Amino acid sequence: MEPIAPDALPSEAPGWSTLPRRMLWASLLDPDTYEEVEADRSATSQAFLVVLLASVAGGIGGIDNHGAMGILWHALHGVVLWGVWAWVTSLIGTRLLPTAQTESNWGELLRTIGFSSSPGLIRVFGLYPPITGIVFAVSAIWMLVAMVIAVRQALDYTSTWRAIAVCAIGFPIYFVGMAVSIMLLGPWPV
Numbered sequence: 001m002e003p004i005a006p007d008a009l010p011s012e013a014p015g016w017s018t019l020p021r022r023m024l025w026a027s028l029l030d031p032d033t034y035e036e037v038e039a040d041r042s043a044t045s046q047a048f049l050v051v052l053l054a055s056v057a058g059g060i061g062g063i064d065n066h067g068a069m070g071i072l073w074h075a076l077h078g079v080v081l082w083g084v085w086a087w088v089t090s091l092i093g094t095r096l097l098p099t100a101q102t103e104s105n106w107g108e109l110l111r112t113i114g115f116s117s118s119p120g121l122i123r124v125f126g127l128y129p130p131i132t133g134i135v136f137a138v139s140a141i142w143m144l145v146a147m148v149i150a151v152r153q154a155l156d157y158t159s160t161w162r163a164i165a166v167c168a169i170g171f172p173i174y175f176v177g178m179a180v181s182i183m184l185l186g187p188w189p190v
Helices: 018-027 031-039 041-061 069-096 106-115 118-127 129-154 160-185
Strands: none
Touching: 018 031, 018 041, 018 106, 018 118, 018 129, 031 041, 031 106, 031 129, 041 069, 041 106, 041 118, 041 129, 069 106, 069 129, 069 160, 106 129, 118 129, 129 160
């Protein structure tokens, strides 16, 4: 069975707006979707909403571990870390590891990295204690893979390895943000 192409789900169809379609195909790691949001400057607010929804899902999924205030913290932390991560990635990708084809900016990375948070919506299933740890681990890996694709597309790389290198070089900045969260809220739910 062949996969359904993203354009097979028309964005103009009743009940199927561009945001859910983009979130679905970003979660399915579709490079064309990342190219679409990279080019669409109006998608920045959608990317913000994706990050916010994924962060709130993490707060809800970890409510047993972090309490109700954890939802607010996850939302604030997710949005701030998204902006910082996109900025760091932009600097690394356009100044340290550019290719001849690299033409990007912070806004393009905000949009693509924002949509790479789409798989984080599954963290809401962390409400079911027997699978909380698994849900958070799977979502983290899935979001990391999506982020590499988002970076590759936004920086116009032909090499996934170069995108992995950009993410790896910038990871210490992201790690500091995660460490702050762990110090304030405690570890991920297990």
